[in-house]
Amino acid sequence: MALISLDKVSKIYPKGTRPALDNINLDIERGDFVFLVGASGSGKTTLLSLLLREEEATSGEIRVAGNDLRRISNRQVPQYRRSLGFVFQDYKLLNNKTVWENVAFALEVIGTRRSTIKSLVPKVLDTVGLTGKEKNYPHELSGGEQQRVAIARAYVNHPQILLADEPTGNLDPTTSLGIMEVLDSINRTGTTVVMATHNEEIVNSMRKRVVELHNGKIVRDEAHGSYDSALFFPDAEVEARSDKANHIAAPARAAIEVGEGQSEGIARLANSVHSGRTGRYGETFAPIEDTLTWGKGLPLDEQAAALEETQAFDPLKDTADGAVTSSDARDDSRFAPPRVPAPSSPSDSAEAAGQTAAHAHGAEGGSAAAEASSLVPPAPPAPPVPPAQQSAAPVPPAPSDEHNADADKKGE
Numbered sequence: 001m002a003l004i005s006l007d008k009v010s011k012i013y014p015k016g017t018r019p020a021l022d023n024i025n026l027d028i029e030r031g032d033f034v035f036l037v038g039a040s041g042s043g044k045t046t047l048l049s050l051l052l053r054e055e056e057a058t059s060g061e062i063r064v065a066g067n068d069l070r071r072i073s074n075r076q077v078p079q080y081r082r083s084l085g086f087v088f089q090d091y092k093l094l095n096n097k098t099v100w101e102n103v104a105f106a107l108e109v110i111g112t113r114r115s116t117i118k119s120l121v122p123k124v125l126d127t128v129g130l131t132g133k134e135k136n137y138p139h140e141l142s143g144g145e146q147q148r149v150a151i152a153r154a155y156v157n158h159p160q161i162l163l164a165d166e167p168t169g170n171l172d173p174t175t176s177l178g179i180m181e182v183l184d185s186i187n188r189t190g191t192t193v194v195m196a197t198h199n200e201e202i203v204n205s206m207r208k209r210v211v212e213l214h215n216g217k218i219v220r221d222e223a224h225g226s227y228d229s230a231l232f233f234p235d236a237e238v239e240a241r242s243d244k245a246n247h248i249a250a251p252a253r254a255a256i257e258v259g260e261g262q263s264e265g266i267a268r269l270a271n272s273v274h275s276g277r278t279g280r281y282g283e284t285f286a287p288i289e290d291t292l293t294w295g296k297g298l299p300l301d302e303q304a305a306a307l308e309e310t311q312a313f314d315p316l317k318d319t320a321d322g323a324v325t326s327s328d329a330r331d332d333s334r335f336a337p338p339r340v341p342a343p344s345s346p347s348d349s350a351e352a353a354g355q356t357a358a359h360a361h362g363a364e365g366g367s368a369a370a371e372a373s374s375l376v377p378p379a380p381p382a383p384p385v386p387p388a389q390q391s392a393a394p395v396p397p398a399p400s401d402e403h404n405a406d407a408d409k410k411g412e
């Protein structure tokens with residue numbers, strides 16, 4: 001059975017003039033990487049909101065990791081969300097907390113022990129390339145770095161599913177490439193990634209599954225798809241962009257025809273960014289010399305070496321204050337982070353552009369409590385079973401030694 005399945009799902013908002021989603025059928029398998037594309041208003045965010053159980057379907061059935069979302073009570077929602085991570089366009093970081101505290105907070109709210117937190121946080125920060133930035137506050141980070149914190153927070157407990165709504169929406173092409181490297185490497189640990197995006201260049205380079213929405217309906221579902229925003233919406237502006245989009249997509253199409261491995265998508269995206277074929281943003285940003293450090297892709301041997309390193313990791317020796325218990329050591333052994341290249345200082349200047357946009361987009365403000373309520377409490381660490389062997393389990397009970405908030409398990 002698919003990890004995520006939607007069967008004849010419709011969503012009509014109270015004030016909606018037409019269904020935001022209209023009789024959708026969609027299956028997403030464990031380990032998939034799916035781009036949701038489509039014009040503004042086509043229903044991408046609504047679909048993600050349904051999967052998050054932020055909104056409920058008006059009709060139809062949605063199953064996620066064995067859970068029938070119609071049967072999940074409001075009280076059970078926080079626990080359901082522990083098997084999910086989510087990342088937004090505007091990061092939603094807690095601005096009065098450091099990088100370390102932002103990630104740790106995601107674990108604190110689900111009652112994870114301090115010693116486990118102390119061990120997990122440095123590993124996930126390493127995974128997203130933020131080692132050394134632990135004590136920085138969000139305003140002391142570039143836009144790309146802020147998004148890395150958000151991804152670290154979403155991923156710190158190795159969720160089965162990562163949902164991302166325009167995670168590169170505020171970022172320049174070079175910085176977006178770094179974010180895609182992180183998401184791609186997370187996907188290759190077995191985490192299913194569903195990402196809504198308008199970014200044709202990313203979709204056309206990565207050659208992942210593409211599900212295109214138009215007026216709430218799925219109009220296309222391709223295993224190795226591309227995206228041309230002009231296709232369904234020919235107006236003057238998108239028609240003008242259309243040639244450019246085709247120009248970007250052509251090399252990617254040619255490449256996929258000869259058959260390529262999973263990490264080739266990142267290499268193509270890097271190539272596209274560094275060759276200047278960076279879509280409508282291309283001309284604005286850093287010269288190739290300044291961005292070359294991003295162009296290395298993510299070689300599999302590097303990945304394998306990182307995993308070996310993780311397996312050799314001894315949590316009893318390797319914490320700030322050394323206070324890790326043997327049960328923590330068990331928990332930590334389940335976390336096998338992928339390794340991605342850290343942002344280099346030359347590209348920081350490019351990321352700074354993203355930072356400005358992020359602040360303008362409302363990354364600041366709001367109480368910690370309000371922001372916390374939108375924070376995903378990550379799932380307890382999953383055992384490192386290969387994706388094909390993992391079984392879809394209904395909302396798992398929180399381990400009694402790890403979690404102290406049981407209220408949401410007690411039903412209605």
Ligand SMILES: Nc1ncnc2c1ncn2[C@@H]1O[C@H](COP(=O)(O)OP(=O)(O)OP(=O)(O)O)[C@@H](O)[C@H]1O
Pocket residue numbers: 013014015016019020038039040041042043044045046047
């Ligand atoms: N809370 C709401 N109440 C009423 N209508 C809504 C609400 N949220 C979304 N809609 C409508 O539902 C439709 C789908 O919106 P949705 O935000 O899912 O689109 P989208 O593809 O994510 O767009 P974008 O790319 O701009 O984020 C739109 O017509 C939108 O106006």
